Amino acid sequence: MRLQKYLALAGVASRRASEELIKKGQVKVNNRVITTLGIKINPEVDVVKVDDTPVLYKEKKVYLLLNKPKGYITSVNDPHNRPTVMDLIPGIKERLYPVGRLDLDTEGLLLLTNDGQLAYRITHPKYKIDKKYLVKTVGIPSPEKIKSLEKGVLLTEGKxxxxxxxxxxxxxxxxxxxVEIIIHEGRKRQVRRMFELVGNPVTRLERIQLSFLTLEGLKTGQYRHLTLEEIRLLKRELGILG
Structure with a gap:
């Protein structure tokens, strides 16, 4: 986050007035006087002071559940100007980030948040958060293929x-x-690659559940805020205190 934006959000002054404070040498970051505009800080780590008084600002944590349609990039922005999932949440002021990825042609459940710790733990295989997908395959996977998928298949980066x-x-x-498949990893195009490997390519893919969260009540393209109880349960599952 840019320093002048941080000062404005913390209520020190307007964005323009904050820039003047920086130019006059009244602002310190980690006890170093800053006079150059545009410097970026990490509000979770860096200590900001104005006239030697600490500036404290904690961004409100936001947790959204989106029913992603096909044709949207799971990214904050796209250099090719394709639609991104951020276009589907125009009313949200906080800067949010997608938790993991659904590729362009994959639909379904996607979380967006500014809670970095929660996002990291959901996407890390160590925490074994179930991700349930509904897959439409070419042909019928045989019992042997199902067993192979269940045991694990060898992709280029490992089993x-x-x-x-x-x-x-x-x-x-x-x-x-x-076909329904539940995994707790999140490799690039993993589900599609797994089914291609056993000879049953995917023609449609939808993530329908993440942990206990489902798409119930959400039409394609719609989103909602997680409830306080959902946030509490999710944090408990991830071992996050508070």
Whole structure:
């Protein structure tokens, strides 16, 4: 975050007046006088003072659950000007970041937050947070293929962790099936690559659950704030105090 923005958010002065304070040498970061505009700080780490008085500002933590449509990039911005998931939350003032990624053609449940600790723990395999996907495959995965997916398949960067897999529905002509898979990793295009490896490419992919969170009540493209109870339960599962 830019220093002048931090000062403005903390209520020290307006953005323009904060810039003047910096130019006059009245602002210190980690006890070093700053006179150059544009310097960035980390509010969680850096100590900011104005006239030797500490400036304290804690950004409000925001937790959103979005039902991502196809055709949106899971990114804060895109150099090619493609639509991003941030375009779907225009009314949110806080600077949020997607937790993990859903690729362009994947739909479904996506969390966005400015809580870095929670985001890190959700995406790290160490914490074993279940991610449930609904997969439409070309052909019907055989029992042997299902077992292979469950035990873990060898991708270029290593073997996948054990998964839970079950066939939900088989089309009458047996040309395709709906398959449910639960994993706790988040490698790039992991689910698609796993099914391609066993010979049943994916034609549609939707994440329908993350831990206990589901898409219930959310239409495609809609989002909602997590409830206080959901935040509390999620933090407890992740071992986050407070």
């Amino acid at each position: 996948t962790s054990p998964a839970r897999v079950r066939i939900i529905k088989v089309e009458s002509s047996r040309r395709w099936a709906w």
